[in-house]
Amino acid sequence: MKINRAFSEYNQEQLKVNQQNQASNAKKTVAAEAKPTTSDALDLSATAKQIDQSKQKEGIDTQKVAALKAAINNGTYQVDAQAIAGKMMSEIQTQKGN
Numbered sequence: 592m593k594i595n596r597a598f599s600e601y602n603q604e605q606l607k608v609n610q611q612n613q614a615s616n617a618k619k620t621v622a623a624e625a626k627p628t629t630s631d632a633l634d635l636s637a638t639a640k641q642i643d644q645s646k647q648k649e650g651i652d653t654q655k656v657a658a659l660k661a662a663i664n665n666g667t668y669q670v671d672a673q674a675i676a677g678k679m680m681s682e683i684q685t686q687k688g689n
Contacts, residue, residue: 635643662668 659668
């Protein structure tokens with residue numbers, strides 16, 4: 592029948608188109624994989640290096656840091672505004688004295 596023949600021709604044409612698309616996609620994939628990768632770099636200033644070294648010398652209480660991080664993440668950390676304000680005022684008075 593003519594319908595079957597037309598359908599068969601359509602299927603063959605679609606098969607050719609699909610094969611061409613697959614070949615094109617394969618070329619694009621190979622080209623993308625062939626591109627050289629870039630790497631990120633980090634350059635610390637002298638001040639940042641000094642801060643890092645001072646942290647290592649002082650010794651950091653990793654258990655306390657972990658507990659604070661957990662409290663912050665859990666939403667249970669309470670900020671003591673009075674203590675912060677008091678320390679800020681102390682620092683300002685110390686700086687005025689110098």
